[in-house]
Amino acid sequence: MSAAALLAGVDEAGRGPLAGPVAVAAVILDPSRPIEGLADSKALSEPRREAVAPLIRGHALAWHLEWVDVAEIDRLNILHATLAGMARAVRALRPGPDLVLVDGNRLPPGLPCPARALVRGDAREPAIMAASILAKTARDALMRELDARYPGYGFARHMGYPTPEHLQALRRLGPCDAHRRSFAPVRAAMATPLLD
Template sequence: MINGPDFSLELAAQASGARRIAGVDEVGRGPLAGPVTAAAVVLDIARIPEGLNDSKRLSAKRRAELHDAIFAMAEVSIAHASVEEIDMINILRASHLAMERAIAGLSSAPDLALIDGNMIPRGLTVPAQAVVKGDGKSLSIAAASIVAKITRDRMMWDLAQQFPGYGWETNAGYPSKSHREALQNIGLTPHHRRSFKPVHNILYQEKSISD
């Protein structure tokens, strides 16, 4: 595959004795609202969906098609870290916690976890390799990126029906102009991350007014 992920990292790991390899990615570090979501995907080398790529490089329609193909052809585990956990332990640690949970949710432990990014979650109990920009290098990580994004986007769409006005059905909780304006005009929801500066500032303003 030209200018996209391939299976070379997985094949190298298999040549070193790793039979079961999971690609792991997360989505949702930047939003002001909603959980952070991670996926772990174990691909079958004989049944890899065609066209896997970094989820950010795919159209919404193609992501949805590949999401369904991944579930049909691979083993998938999805996990989250909640808004409360994000506020308690910080977004980096929470994203790693979601990754740890996704890996733990697989039917059996992988021989190697390929982790998107430059850090290996400290709570992992399986061998792991950090892969910078891994969703553009590893097909397994690319598959995980697609599953995580589709899953979280659908969660935020559902939440948008319960909390209209913030545009979560389109911005997925990210700090778009309309979302930031809604924070000022409507206020906070239970799904907003209090530790994030734009949300924290509104809380501080509200506290100052009440005082």
């Protein structure tokens, strides 16, 4: 890859939760505009992520955020839906990349250029770190909106992950439209009478 080649990092947030979409981000950083504070989004505090995200959006050569909704997750399964979202995010970048680095051990089909999967890439590659931060901050903001739309589940606290609080709310309230019907705890809640 030449010095002028454009490298895109790709990462997602929200594969493990029982509710809400997956957020996928693709980012091409500008080598002439370095961003201080890049790291794996999971290693940063929420205030730090929220401070770095607008710097990424303002300094990157290109970035795109793609949503993988609950219907697509339930139709394709979580892995294939996430990979499809990654491919869409990369294809939406303008300018397009010359090389894509994807966090994890699987590459999405249909990428427009060469790509490599990079295990723990969100701790090793700045462009993937940037994508990780954009995906995580966008998804957290959306889950806070879903918390207001569907009160009682605690989405703003657990972001849809299967915490004891969330599982108890599922048993008490049943699933809402934001829940992934293909996930076992949600299917179990649908088959069980609601708790009083």
